[in-house]
Amino acid sequence: MQRPSAIRLPQWLRTKPKHLRRKCLWAGGIALSLAFSSYYLLPFAFPIPEKIASGPGDSVLLLDHNGKELAHWVRPDYYRHRTIDLDLVPEDLIQATLAAEDKRFYQHGGMDFRATARAIRDSIDQKRFVSGASTITQQTVKICSQRASRTIPTKIRECLTARHVEMTHGKGEILSAYFNHLDYGNRSQGPLQAARHYFGKPLSQLSLAECALLAGLPQAPSRLNPRRNPEAAVKRRNWILDRMRIVYKLPEDRIERAKAEPLQLQQRGPTNRAPHLAGLLRRNSKRQDLHTTLSAELQRDLTAIARQQIQVLRDKHIQHAAIVVLHNQTGNVLAHVGTPNFHLSNAGQIDATRIARSPGSALKPFTYLLAFEQAGMTPATIIPDIPTSFADVRGEKSFVNYNRLYRGPVTIHHALASSLNIPAVRALNAAGGPAPMIKQLQQFGVTSLKEDPRHYGLGLTLGSGEITLMELTNAYACLARMGKHIPMRFFSSSQSQPLSIASKPSYWMLANTLSNNAARTAAFGPNSQLRLPFPCAVKTGTSTDFRDNWCLGFTADFTVGVWVGNLDNTPMRGISGVTGAGPIFHATMLRLHNNHPPAWFDQPSGMIRCHIHTSTGKQFPEANEHTIEMLLPADTLPLMSQRGDFDTHGKVILDQRYSAWLTSEGDRARYTLSSDLNPPAFHHHPLRILSPSREAKYLLDPDLPGNGKKLALRTDFPGRAIWSSPTLEISTKNGESTAILTPGVHLIHLRDHSGRQTSRSIEVEEL
Structure with a gap:
């Protein structure tokens, strides 16, 4: 062997x-x-940076109900980043990055000795460091480590740590960590965020030229910033494309097409579609993505609608607007526009949906709902629209309509549709005053009205209290739900079940009146912004001095609330709810029903179709020019019209309450006064003292004419009631009664011809 x-x-x-x-x-x-x-x-003596395994922290996304981005918050270091798996990084971007940074990435073990030798040679030739020859693994270690000075010991430590990484991690893990840690400039970390920032598209849709451009940015994010230095960025891109042709043998024609592709960057614009909501939620965020109930597309469109309307009305001194859209069955907030111009300096950052403002007439529907539910009224009920005064803790107060005109006897149907003030005040008084109305609103989720009911008085129905758009919109949604309250929701929940809504007579009658365009034509015209091509209940409101402008309404599926005004509390110039907030409401409702068939409420059972005379509120056997067709509950049908309701000439006979109105501005061809000073109809109205005020204290001042001793006595029944007092002298002249005051506590009595009476105690002091 x-x-x-x-x-x-x-x-x-x-x-x-x-x-x-x-x-x-x-x-x-x-x-x-x-x-x-x-x-x-x-290498095992050099620990691997923890960030390689954990990856950089994601910045938080605010998402709509479909997962679309509403807002993207920056991290504490002001970077935006979204982690991405290597499988989702396009092959073109991987090849472009390797060609630019480390073409032998898959062959070396963390250190590229050929590249190192070349770097040493070049450094000797140039007498300075011109190339670090760092591999992608070394760059990953450097990015994930604490910043250190660029010295030989630092370089050796990075090389040995890179070897440690290579021996414990696969190439795919290393490349994934590298991509996710890369700084692409403009505070964008990782290729996913870079693609969104520069091109406004997902990674999968990037072209070869766009991939090459991104691959070149990490070398010098500031110097190669394509927004500031596009020439340098394109030059670097083309160099990388040439490298890809050599390293990966890409076809010549494909490389040339990529070189010829123009640089098309996404225009910088608002990256936050719900800035006010995002600001509120960010303070409570737990650094995880938030899925909301909003719709990104709807949010975008409504912001544009509000911005356009403000521009149209700029000469009317309107600076701000706000919109809230709710889904009735779930309470989901579908859109929330705090103000459409968030970045403007004139209070654009204030969320107008959460600022308590005077709602004007927007609370009238709740007044009439209370009248239907607690006072037995219906849309057919007649209410006098005549000059009216009421007394409260602040004394006697007179109310007027918007146009300072009066219509005499009107049905609630027309009074609500035309937004008449005096019938609303009278209805609230008949239904118990502001206290039950506040209680009702609280049941609908309103918490803004915190004062004692006496503070608001009967003017509550006209906007004497302040309420937020968020709360008022949800209160209207409660009307659409036939009285069912659901707290509004900003966050999606799989446990939520849609609410089944059954129509109730009072709510249905209210919605039917608010959706009747013919009923409001006398006040707003036949083709106002309140008219829509489908049934929609809608009500406007304008506060005193034109400081606030509202339009709210609903269909069976959606409720919309719009506010227009100025957050610095300066008044607008001659704008009503129809011309200010109305156009935004109109456009919003049309947008909501673009791809959603409009729905209305089912008619409640037990409703009877009848013809109601618009001046008497009674039924007529058949329709005529003075009647309107109504659907009313069978148990609250008005009486049939009788001969005694009209005189021999067919005029409607009115009681003496209408005498001053009929004399001054009433239609005498249609109405006449009853000769009965105390008709039976009066017995349904309380005998009220308007002056002196309840719990009032009067001071005799020698500086006033007559020492302030004369006190005018007023009632709802002037000329038909008798005043008396056991301690004061009372004189009557031309139907007006006056008490001569003296120091002390006095009781004043009021009695009418039917024997009804009421009293009021006053205290008089001498200065």
Whole structure:
């Protein structure tokens, strides 16, 4: 058997003395051992940065109900980033990045010795460091480590740490960590965020040229910023494309097409579609994505609608608007526009939906709902629209309509549709005053009205209290739900079940009146912004001095609330709810029903169709020019009209309450006064003292004419009631009664011809 030949030493070593040969062999072995240890064992002495395994923190997204982006918040370091798996990074971007940074990434073990040798050679030639020869693994270590000075020890530590990473992580893990940590400039970290920022598209839709452009940015994000220095960015892109052609043998024609592709960056615009909501939620965010009930497309469109309307009405001194859209069955907030111009300096950052403002007439529907539910009224009920005064803790107060005209006897149907003030005040008084109305609104989720009911008085129905758009919109949604309150929701929940809504007579009659365009034509015209091509209940409101402008309404599915005005509380110029907030409401409702068939409420059972005379509120057997067709509950049908309701000439006979109105501005061709000073109809109205005020204290001042001793006595029944007092002198002249005051506590009595009476106590002091 042939023995294996012995290892032959080099000639120069065989000629040396034996002990020298032994030393050389030992030195070589030690060198090999050191090299082996340095390459395979020493790296384990250098810990891997934790960030490589954990990855950079994601910035939080605010998402709509379909997962579309509403807002993207920056991290504490002001970067935006979204983690992405390597499988989702386009092959073109991977090849472009490797061609630019580390073409032998898949061949080396963390250190590229050929590149290192080239870097050393170039540095000697240039007498300075011109290339670091860092591999992608080394760059990943550097990015994930604390910043350190650029020295040789630092470079050695990065190389050994990179070896450690290579021995414990796969190439895919390393490349994924590298991509997710890359700074692409403009505070965008990672390719997913970079694609969104620069091109406004997902990674999967990037072209070869766009991938090459992104691959070139991490080398010098500031110097190569395509927004500031597009020439440098394109030059770097084209260099990378040439490298890809060499390294990956890409077709020449594809490279040339990519080079010829123009640089098309996404225009910078609002990155936050719900800025006010985002600002509110961010303070409570737990650094995780938030899925809301909003619709990104609807939010975008309504912001544009509000912005356009403000521009149209700029000469009317309107600076701000707000919109809230609710889904009735779930309470989901579908759109929330605090103000349409968030970045403007004139209070654009204030969320107008949460500021309590005077709602004007927008609370009248709740007044009539109370009258239907608690006072037995219906849309057919007649209410006098005549000059009216009421007394409260602040004294006597007179109310007027918007146009300072009066219509005499009107049905609630027409009074609500035309937004008449005096019938609303009278209806609230008949239904119990402001206290039950506030209680009703609280049941609908309104918390803004915190004062004692006496503070608001009967003017509550006209806007004497302040309420937020958020609360008022949800209160209207409660009307659409036939009285069912659901708290509004900004966050999606799989446990929520749509609410089944069954029509109730009072709510249905209210919605039917608010949706009747013919009923409001006398006040707003036949083709106002309140008219829609489908049934929609709608009500406007304008506060005193034109400081607030509202339009709210609903269909069976959606409720919309709109406010227009100025957050600095300066008045608008001659704008009503129809011309200010109305156009925004109109456009919003049309937008909501673009792809959603409009729905209306089912008619409640037990409703009877009848013809109601618009001046008497009574039924007529058949329709005529003075009647209107109504659907009313069978148990509240008005009486049939009688001969005694009209005189021999067919005029409607009115009681004496209408005498002043009929004399001054009433239609005498249609109405006449009853000769009965105390008709039975009066017994349904309480005998009320308007002056003196309840719990009032009067001071006799010598600086006033007559020392302020004369106190005018007023009632709802002037000329038909008798005043008296056991301690005060009362004189009557031309139907007006006056008490002559003296110091002390006095009781004043009022009695009518039917024997009804009421009293009021006053206190008089002398200065």
